[in-house]
Amino acid sequence: MHKGYLCLVLHTHLPFVRHPEHDDFLEEDWLYEAITETYIPLLGVFEKLAEDGVDFRVTVSLTPSLISMLSDQLLQERYLKHINRLIELAHKEIERTAWQPQFQHLAIMYLNHFCKARQTFEKYNRNLVAGFKNLQDAGKIEIITCGATHGYFPLMDVCRDSIKAQVRVAASHYENVFGRRPRGIWLPECGYYPGHDEILKETGIKFFFSDAHGVLHGTPRPKYGTFAPVYCKGTGVACFARDLESSKQVWSSIEGYPGDYNYREFYRDIGFDLEYDYIKPYIHPDGVRINTGIKYYRITGTGDHKEPYNPEWAKARAAEHAGNFMFNRQKQVEYLHDFLHKKPIIVSPYDAELYGHWWYEGPMWLDFLIRKIAFDQKEIRMITPSEYLAENPRNQVITPSMSSWGWKGYSEMWLQGSTDWIYRHLHSASERMTELAKSFPDTNGLHRRALNQALRELLLAQSSDWAFIMGTGTHTSYAVRRTKDHLLRFTRLYEDIKSNSLDEAWLSDIEYKDNIFPNIDYRVHQ
Amino acid sequence: MAALRRIKDKIKKVIEKKKKIKVAKASSAKIKKKSIIKQIIKKEPLRKEQEILGQEEVAVEKTKFSHPEIPRPSLRIMSHDLPWGYGKDKIVLQVRDPRWLHAYWEVTNNTWDRFKRDLQGKFNGAKMTLRVYDVTNIVFNGANANSFFDIELSYGANNWYIDTNGPGRFWCVDLGLKLPNGEFITIVRSNTVCTPLEGPSWITDEEWMIPEEMFGRLYGLGFGLGQTSPLGKAWQERVKKLLFSGALASPGMASMASPVKKVPKERKFWLVVDCELIVYGATEPDAKVTVQNREIKLRPDGTFTLRFALPNGEQVIPVKAVSSDELEERTITPIVTRETKTASLLKEAVQKSE
Numbered sequence: 001m002h003k004g005y006l007c008l009v010l011h012t013h014l015p016f017v018r019h020p021e022h023d024d025f026l027e028e029d030w031l032y033e034a035i036t037e038t039y040i041p042l043l044g045v046f047e048k049l050a051e052d053g054v055d056f057r058v059t060v061s062l063t064p065s066l067i068s069m070l071s072d073q074l075l076q077e078r079y080l081k082h083i084n085r086l087i088e089l090a091h092k093e094i095e096r097t098a099w100q101p102q103f104q105h106l107a108i109m110y111l112n113h114f115c116k117a118r119q120t121f122e123k124y125n126r127n128l129v130a131g132f133k134n135l136q137d138a139g140k141i142e143i144i145t146c147g148a149t150h151g152y153f154p155l156m157d158v159c160r161d162s163i164k165a166q167v168r169v170a171a172s173h174y175e176n177v178f179g180r181r182p183r184g185i186w187l188p189e190c191g192y193y194p195g196h197d198e199i200l201k202e203t204g205i206k207f208f209f210s211d212a213h214g215v216l217h218g219t220p221r222p223k224y225g226t227f228a229p230v231y232c233k234g235t236g237v238a239c240f241a242r243d244l245e246s247s248k249q250v251w252s253s254i255e256g257y258p259g260d261y262n263y264r265e266f267y268r269d270i271g272f273d274l275e276y277d278y279i280k281p282y283i284h285p286d287g288v289r290i291n292t293g294i295k296y297y298r299i300t301g302t303g304d305h306k307e308p309y310n311p312e313w314a315k316a317r318a319a320e321h322a323g324n325f326m327f328n329r330q331k332q333v334e335y336l337h338d339f340l341h342k343k344p345i346i347v348s349p350y351d352a353e354l355y356g357h358w359w360y361e362g363p364m365w366l367d368f369l370i371r372k373i374a375f376d377q378k379e380i381r382m383i384t385p386s387e388y389l390a391e392n393p394r395n396q397v398i399t400p401s402m403s404s405w406g407w408k409g410y411s412e413m414w415l416q417g418s419t420d421w422i423y424r425h426l427h428s429a430s431e432r433m434t435e436l437a438k439s440f441p442d443t444n445g446l447h448r449r450a451l452n453q454a455l456r457e458l459l460l461a462q463s464s465d466w467a468f469i470m471g472t473g474t475h476t477s478y479a480v481r482r483t484k485d486h487l488l489r490f491t492r493l494y495e496d497i498k499s500n501s502l503d504e505a506w507l508s509d510i511e512y513k514d515n516i517f518p519n520i521d522y523r524v525h526q
Numbered sequence: 527m528a529a530l531r532r533i534k535d536k537i538k539k540v541i542e543k544k545k546k547i548k549v550a551k552a553s554s555a556k557i558k559k560k561s562i563i564k565q566i567i568k569k570e571p572l573r574k575e576q577e578i579l580g581q582e583e584v585a586v587e588k589t590k591f592s593h594p595e596i597p598r599p600s601l602r603i604m605s606h607d608l609p610w611g612y613g614k615d616k617i618v619l620q621v622r623d624p625r626w627l628h629a630y631w632e633v634t635n636n637t638w639d640r641f642k643r644d645l646q647g648k649f650n651g652a653k654m655t656l657r658v659y660d661v662t663n664i665v666f667n668g669a670n671a672n673s674f675f676d677i678e679l680s681y682g683a684n685n686w687y688i689d690t691n692g693p694g695r696f697w698c699v700d701l702g703l704k705l706p707n708g709e710f711i712t713i714v715r716s717n718t719v720c721t722p723l724e725g726p727s728w729i730t731d732e733e734w735m736i737p738e739e740m741f742g743r744l745y746g747l748g749f750g751l752g753q754t755s756p757l758g759k760a761w762q763e764r765v766k767k768l769l770f771s772g773a774l775a776s777p778g779m780a781s782m783a784s785p786v787k788k789v790p791k792e793r794k795f796w797l798v799v800d801c802e803l804i805v806y807g808a809t810e811p812d813a814k815v816t817v818q819n820r821e822i823k824l825r826p827d828g829t830f831t832l833r834f835a836l837p838n839g840e841q842v843i844p845v846k847a848v849s850s851d852e853l854e855e856r857t858i859t860p861i862v863t864r865e866t867k868t869a870s871l872l873k874e875a876v877q878k879s880e
Binding site (some may be wrong): 014023027030036092095096097098099100103154157158193212215216217218219220222223224225226227241243245246247248251253256264275277304318336339351353354357358369396397398401402404405406407408409410411412415421422423425427428465467470472474475484485488491504 | 724
């Protein structure tokens with residue numbers, strides 16, 4: 001009989017980046033890389049598990065902006081072009097490394113990997129969301145939603161109408177895609193501020209996640225710490241707290257698995273390593289070197305010297321690490337079970353892009369872990385939050401504390417010297433959007449299109465990713481530009497709507513560029 | 527008065543402005559992504575003390591956006607920039623963390639003119655000031671705050687980070703003018719915010735009672751600090767120190783990107799050399815060509831090019847062409863040897879001159 005639960009959560013998100021006005025746009029590669037290295041490998045793992053009859057549960061948050069990109073025809077075509085180019089490059093690499101068997105077998109591995117990616121992509125008619133939906137319909141994964149464009153809610157508290165819009169747009173988008181309302185939400189950046197659960201409740205959302213201190217510092221004290229969900233006072237929306245012990249094993253730079261010397265080195269990519277004229281067709285058209293995804297080395301050690309990657313060694317380590325993770329969860333659950341006299345739930349959320357993109361062996365580790373849990377032990381049962389709540393409906397009521405999983409646990413990642421200037425504009429735009437929604441309770445034609453587009457622009461400006469990138473201090477110009485572009489478009493729409501001087505050609509142009517959420521209704525913003 | 531002295535002390539502590547932050551940022555910009563991988567592979571348990579909540583999440587999330595910057599002269603043409611203001615008197619207060627708030631504001635020219643008119647001579651001696659009220663558990667009416675302190679603003683400031691040193695309390699801020707005689711005139715009042723607690727709540731739930739000791743242990747466990755823990759307060763202090771504030775007095779990414787202590791600066795000079803070999807040729811377009819016994823594809827004009835990474839040692843590369851009627855055969859065999867010697871030198875003079 002099991003003694004506790006493990007709730008694995010993969011937060012899957014990229015900001016909406018789509019530039020039909022350019023043939024090739026560097027930042028779109030974020031999506032293409034994640035498709036090849038994370039989304040397809042994860043789908044592959046889950047499908048194979050289901051096919052092999054392994055019983056498992058994983059919670060996956062697919063953000064509305066990511067779903068929108070994965071379902072977008074233009075980006076799908078571009079991904080196909082991208083993967084075809086990679087396949088071509090892999091062929092060339094096999095030839096080029098003919099006298100270096102230690103690299104040639106890796107080139108072959110990449111070729112297989114890319115071909116498999118293309119095959120999977122085509123199997124789902126280019127829309128990977130279908131793959132995730134199948135798994136949800138089969139009861140293996142629970143897909144939850146997120147803020148429509150991943151706005152960071154604690155810094156939107158002064159304009160809650162925008163939080164409402166983020167949640168409402170996300171919920172109806174989810175419903176369109178998956179055929180039912182979302183039960184849970186991943187609050188962007190795990191950012192919770194007391195009272196925001198009211199907005200979740202109103203949208204029919206039953207649970208969300210917070211970082212450990214969100215619950216541990218809640219009032220009154222949580223009797224079971226982070227090992228049972230709590231209901232928010234006043235709303236009854238459940239809050240599941242992240243378990244830091246299991247998180248650290250994967251995330252940590254010090255104890256974490258991904259730093260193992262046998263694992264693949266992320267920073268040695270042939271896009272940077274190989275001779276310029278040879279690699280030029282596969283890097284950015286402007287000639288700037290970028291990652292291609294073909295990487296031949298393992299981490300090796302602390303120095304700059306790197307040894308060739310050995311997939312067999314890496315696989316063995318992934319199996320070992322999966323065993324270690326499971327062993328530690330077994331011990332944790334046994335201890336907590338005796339200590340609490342209750343079955344604890346261990347909530348382990350990760351950025352999905354950690355798996356495969358950053359930690360190449362991550363999907364393989366996940367596969368080993370899930371199989372081991374299914375066959376090699378009895379203490380832990382994998383569970384989704386919905387199932388947990390159905391089985392354990394009685395939980396303590398508290399008010400969780402403001403928190404996020406960002407740097408230093410609160411809002412500083414998004415509110416610091418390089419980013420604080422954005423909030424006066426974002427908040428003003430939000431106030432104006434509410435004003436518009438209230439002054440035009442019912443409208444149609446061009447006016448309605450403009451109002452809907454205004455909300456799209458506002459939501460796009462609110463993506464926490466822009467402030468995040470500005471906060472990291474490197475390569476910030478795109479993030480600054482996106483923030484400004486959307487705000488400027490919003491401002492112009494606001495002014496044109498108010499003065500009744502809409503320019504249809506311009507409106508059509510920005511509708512074409514920022515085409516997210518085709519069914520949006522501006523009236524949700526109030 | 528003790529209260530006044532406390533306020534003064536606070537004002538001293540409070541001043542943290544953009545400039546400071548920019549300095550921290552400038553130094554952080556230099557940190558290459560390489561440093562992240564270096565941290566990851568460093569296996570020094572001693573460094574544990576330096577770990578900050580969320581830094582791994584940041585490091586990983588950053589790799590999602592791992593691209594160099596491409597110069598783009600005109601991505602999309604924008605004829606104007608964002609406005610300086612929105613024509614409203616307004617101050618907005620936001621919570622950064624359990625101690626710090628951020629306020630930004632805007633005061634319209636009309637409002638300034640009005641104050642100038644009303645205050646006349648006194649206006650010039652007036653100082654722009656933030657008055658920060660502790661409004662915990664009260665309905666604030668402007669005069670009944672639990673306590674307050676003032677921050678004198680530097681000229682032209684339009685936002686400020688405020689150190690309240692008060693987790694778990696409610697705050698409200700007035701932007702105003704402080705006259706030479708000490709009188710404070712409010713220009714505009716902010717929204718009210720609540721800072722989160724920095725540790726666990728003191729309030730327990732009768733129905734869900736938990737002994738102090740047990741909670742202490744759960745608290746440490748929740749932060750992943752293990753089972754063999756001293757109980758109660760000791761954990762809380764450790765958590766606070768390690769995860770939230772620690773040695774991190776100033777914001778900025780520098781501390782995020784380098785929990786590993788900086789080693790004394792080494793010279794960063796480096797050199798990488800590798801060789802590739804291009805084998806190319808031409809024959810009749812319909813001939814069959816093999817290179818090292820492997821058939822290759824000809825271009826429509828009968829030419830071909832092959833490119834190999836060239837390791838050390840000898841490569842014998844027979845290139846054989848067979849005519850389409852298979853009556854004629856030619857073989858040419860380049861033999862290439864690569865040898866690599868390395869030498870390095872660090873001149874004394876260079877070392878001394880630094």
